[in-house]
């Protein structure tokens with residue numbers, strides 16, 4: 001039997017009309033005509049009211065809930081119209097609740113799928129990156145064992161090459177560890193006040209040799225007579241500057257230049273590291289902070305890069321509530337910059 005709002009309303013109206021008429025017939029002096037009129041009036045009013053309530057407040061909303069379920073099953077989220085909730089109709093609110101719950105769950109599922117894809121891709125990348133230096137070292141060692149060890153010249157050359165591959169492997173594993181420790185929160189930031197100009201000067205000294213080999217000069221721009229005090233994690237900022245300066249040297253042109261600059265503002269210090277090297281193509285610039293992303297894979301590896309440096313820099317700056325920005329034009333050079341909180345009053349400076 002099919003229940004529609006019309007049939008139910010008719011049934012209810014009939015019951016109400018019978019009860020009302022029967023009740024009225026208990027009184028003496030009520031005429032037959034009055035009873036008939038009462039029956040029809042109460043019946044038709046009850047029918048109208050019952051029909052309106054059932055049809056507009058209940059059946060339509062239930063139909064909407066069914067069609068919502070159908071759309072959810074087909075994942076047609078976009079075609080679902082969400083109406084403003086009507087406080088008089090609880091069914092309408094249920095409708096909305098179901099929709100927002102399903103949308104939330106779908107978002108979670110999408111997120112999980114993304115994480116899963118990312119994890120798979122990451123494992124594939126790591127295996128590939130590990131394979132390269134291991135294969136190279138393995139090749140050299142086996143060639144030596146197969147007889148090349150007897151030739152003194154070849155022996156030293158191959159051993160050096162094997163050692164270089166293993167050094168690369170060590171660097172890669174260390175970078176991976178740092179990245180995973182930052183991500184899992186194992187490494188906590190230790191904020192303190194320190195002189196970032198002094199730190200950069202020390203790092204530049206470490207790169208003097210490499211820069212000299214490419215005839216690259218590194219210069220500090222602006223006022224360098226005073227300390228530049230920032231509030232940050234010294235060790236992590238050391239890593240950031242080392243990565244950025246090492247990139248500038250690695251990807252800088254022979255005979256090029258690197259400029260380091262600290263702009264002290266009211267609330268922050270803006271650090272800029274600029275080079276006039278090969279630059280980064282516009283199509284790659286948004287991706288260089290991804291793990292293992294390199295513009296030129298073979299060149300980066302040959303220069304001793306792991307492809308993780310900028311991913312680590314990005315994470316460290318996020319840990320400082322800041323971010324690293326990059327501007328670059330191909331063939332002209334690149335500029336990396338980031339902001340750190342400045343030490344403002346004398347108390348803070350005295351902590352040093």
Ligand SMILES: Nc1ncnc2c1ncn2[C@@H]1O[C@H](COP(=O)(O)OP(=O)(O)O)[C@@H](O)[C@H]1O
Pocket residue numbers: 243247248251252275277278279280288293294295296300301304305306307308309310311333334
């Ligand atoms: N100063 C720069 N000039 C040109 N390209 C750069 C510079 N810094 C980074 N890059 C590009 O971004 C990529 C990612 O950098 P990074 O994460 O430090 O990896 P790696 O140095 O190990 O290659 C590099 O491979 C390089 O292609």
Ligand SMILES: [Mg+2]
Pocket residue numbers: 243246247305306307308309310
């Ligand atoms: Mg690097």
